[in-house]
Amino acid sequence: MPRYISIASNRYISLSVAHLKRTASDFTGWFLVLCLLFLFMRCMEIAYGRLLHGRLTAWWEVWLTGIVKDISFLLTAAAWAYPAYYFISLGSGRLARRLFTTGAAILCGVHLVLSEYFLTTLTMLGADLWIYSSRDIWQTISAAGIKWPIIPAILLTVTVASWCLVKLPPRLRTGPLTGIGLVALFIICEAAGLAAITHTWRSDSSEYGNSLSNNKSWFFYKQSIDYFFPAPADTDLYTDSHMADYINDPATWSTAAFQYPDEERYPFLHLDETPDVLSPFLRKGSSPPNIVLVIVEGLGSAYSGRSAYLGSFTPFLDSLSRHSLYWENFLSQSGRTFAALPVLLASLPFGKTGFTELDSRMPPHLSMLSLLKRQGYHTAFYYGGDATFDNMTGFLERNAIDEILDITAFPGEYRKLPAGNQGLCWGYGDKELFHFYFSTLPATGPYCHVLLTVASHEPFLVHNQESYLARVEQRISAPGFAAARRAAARNFKKQYASILYVDDALQYFFHTYAQRPDFHNTIFIITGDHRMPEIPMRDKLDRYHVPLIIYAPLLLRSARFSAISTHFDVAPSMLQLLKNQYGLQIPSLAAWVGSGLDTGYTFTNRHAYPLMQNKHYMIDFIQGDHMMIGNDLYRIQPGMSLEPVQDKHKLAQLRRGFERFRKKNRQMLDGASLLPDSIYQRYYPR
Known part of the structure; x- marks a missing residue:
């Protein structure tokens, strides 16, 4: 050099x-x-x-x-x-x-x-x-x-x-x-x-x-x-040789053990063997019943129900649950509202950021709305806010809904919720929503209507708020309220006040409905879209813990169930009830993720399901009495609390079940169909 x-x-x-x-x-x-x-x-x-x-x-x-x-x-x-x-x-x-x-x-x-x-x-x-x-x-x-x-x-x-x-x-x-x-x-x-x-x-x-x-x-x-910059998919996890070890193992997916006739082309299609667990509790009416689904914003079991560990702020719902079918250990599928409609009405997978976000790429599917409409039901969605949020409108229209009545449909005499700092609000309160609903409700059925409330959402401003804040203070000062929780509860008086407002609105809803002749032939389903995150949560599972109440004058007896079920299970069970009691025509093959509600009286879980905290956070999975959050394993305790456990074999088992769902979900995103055209065209309303 x-x-x-x-x-x-x-x-x-x-x-x-x-x-x-x-x-x-x-x-x-x-x-x-x-x-x-x-x-x-x-x-x-x-x-x-x-x-x-x-x-x-x-x-x-x-x-x-x-x-x-x-x-x-x-x-x-x-x-x-x-x-x-x-x-x-x-x-x-x-x-x-x-x-x-x-x-x-x-x-x-x-x-x-x-x-x-x-x-x-x-x-x-x-x-x-x-x-x-x-x-x-x-x-x-x-x-x-x-x-x-x-x-x-x-x-x-x-x-x-x-x-x-x-x-x-x-x-x-x-x-x-x-x-x-x-x-x-x-x-x-x-x-x-x-x-x-x-x-x-x-x-x-x-x-x-x-x-x-x-x-x-x-x-x-x-x-x-x-x-x-997403990481490349771990395709080696999904090779046939790897999947063969557990593809037919019920423990890796669900004890329902679905039978998939063509898993490659239709990853979620299976024989619909959902048991009819509701017929033993409901007498058959003279005509098909009306179905009314009320989805309550932020209604969590932490502050609603007899076992609410924060104390219950829903006295009317608590009373109603004693005359209903009540699932105390029930879970929403997501920590936000985006998953509520697809999961509750059609037991659909999440896609990448929520099924509704697929928009024009939503694969053809059937739902409780489309199946009931095809057989003579009037279908409608009522919401006090803007139904285009989360593309709810796109999903509902894809299901051939008859009417979408949101903030744009309310007449001028209705009052919106109190405005926040910017002079804006989510829309109309729950009492206004229910009043508007009755003003448009058809005189005769059958109908399947979905109502989504909005008042119990940030900024938690409702009409007559001072009176509700006073009621919160009375409630937490009562002798039956745990003294250790009073100071903490006062930090969230606005949130609890909005829940009391919702409870009052629901009381008005049912008392008004009871005056109608079609009340006696109506089945009401009440649940929360997710637990309110603005009140501190005990653990990750708390975000999903919501009540499920099925109330109907057709009930033969009330019951309180301790077995775990989720939003995925609602539509399959309701459709089986209508099929067995009223001859509803539904296909023998379905793409439901859920396997049906569990009416067990003891604390158990026969399901294995993913949970999606938000639109970019699907890392939670439950199977039996365990929950996987990322790489951590927990045991689900009675009362729906979590206890950390160290069990590599069980963690691997849950991870395999979760990966199997992810594989199916990715197949759908890559273009795989949910249903064969022959089934879709036969049962979709014309």
């Missing part, structure tokens, strides 16, 4: 090493400032959370674990930020410093927004932001009301962060060797997946305390990256 090339090479190496030392020293100064800023925001989050939601029993552990998770996130972020800073500074050190200062200040501002979102909704914001349409996002934010103080708080945070990032790094700058050591630490922590590891650490027995300790920025960015 010529001597001048060797000299140039050595000089280049020397300059590179010098640049590495200088940038590493500068960068670690900024990193330490960011750590201090995140420490300050963590303290503010804990303090503000205590102000809003009360004191945690393990707040010290939550705080310390939160700091570790924050530092893990910053170490991971630094592993990606430092190389960018290094290479940009080769061209312009000033530009690199300005870009990093601006980016770090924005990072603090975004973190504050994510923290505020969590403390308001008690749900961490993830890839949902990218899945909902801009119209749906604006409707949600506007109806909930923007908290104007958060805007100056964000601006102040960005300003203070910018000042700190300009003034403090020179004072915290480390020596070159220390700086290089920290850069190496950044890389090691990222390679080891430290942020992902610490994210799984639990700091509190409650779901709220554990979520409070999580770093909201890491969760948001991780889910966003996974959404825009």
Whole structure:
């Protein structure tokens, strides 16, 4: 090698090493400032959370674990930020410093927004932001009301962060060797997946305390990256040789053990052997009964029913349940409303971000609506809000519904819910919805109607709210209410007031219906779309725990069931009842995910089903008395609480069942049909 090339090479190496030392020293100064800023925001989050939601029993552990998770996130972020800073500074050190200062200040501002979102909704914001349409996002934010103080708080945070990032790094700058050591630490922590590891650490027995300790920025960015750059499908899991070990094993899917005649072309198609468990409880009427399904926004068993561990705020529903068929250990299929209609009416799989989001790509399917309409039923959907939200309109129209009556159909004399800060709201309250329903209800049946309420949703503003707030205070001050829960309950008086309002609206609904001649030939189904997340949850399962009530004057006797069932099971069981008692024509082959309601009186679960917390978070799966959440296994206790367990064999068994569902779900997304054309064309209403 010529001597001048060797000299140039050595000089280049020397300059590179010098640049590495200088940038590493500068960068670690900024990193330490960011750590201090995140420490300050963590303290503010804990303090503000205590102000809003009360004191945690393990707040010290939550705080310390939160700091570790924050530092893990910053170490991971630094592993990606430092190389960018290094290479940009080769061209312009000033530009690199300005870009990093601006980016770090924005990072603090975004973190504050994510923290505020969590403390308001008690749900961490993830890839949902990218899945909902801009119209749906604006409707949600506007109806909930923007908290104007958060805007100056964000601006102040960005300003203070910018000042700190300009003034403090020179004072915290480390020596070159220390700086290089920290850069190496950044890389090691990222390679080891430290942020992902610490994210799984639990700091509190409650779901709220554990979520409070999580770093909201890491969760948001991780889910966003996974959404825009999804990992390749693990196709080797689904090879025939791998599937053969358990494809016919009921324990990996459901004890119903469906028989699939052509699983490759029709992954969900099976012989419909749903047992008719409802006929023994309902006498046959002289004509087919009306079906009225009432889906109550945010109705959770944590605060409704005789076993409500937070105390019940639904006295009318509690009374009605004593004269009904009541499932106390019942689950919704999702933590948000998007899955309610497809699952309850048609027992359909989720797709990627919810079945309704498939829009024009929804595969042909049958539902309780379309099957009943074909045989003479009038079908209608009533909603006090905008039915285009979550593309409910598209799904209902695909099922040939006769009428969709939403916010656009209400006459001028009806009052909307009180407006939030932006002067906007979700729409009409539940009392107005029910009053409007009776004004349009046909005089004769049969009909199948679906009503979706909206009042018990953020911002939890209802008419005559002061009177409902007073009733909440009376209820939690009563001798029968656990004294230990009173202080915490007062932090959520608006939420409980909205539940009391819904309960009053339902009382009006049934008392008014009872005056109609068709009341005696109507079957009512009442359930929640999911549990309200704005009241802290005990655990992950709590989000899905909702009541199911089937009430009808045709009931021979009431019953309270302790066996677990889910929204997937409602439509198959209702259709079997109508088939056996009234000759309803339904195909012998069906694509229901559910296998029917369980009317067992003891606490058990014969089902195996996926649960989808939000539109980008399908990691939950139940099978028997176990629940899998990500890679963690829990045993479902009586009362629907979770207990962590260590059982690799059981975890592998649940994972196989979950993967089998995911395979079927992906087949549908890739174009596989739910039903043969011959079945669809024969039973779909013309």
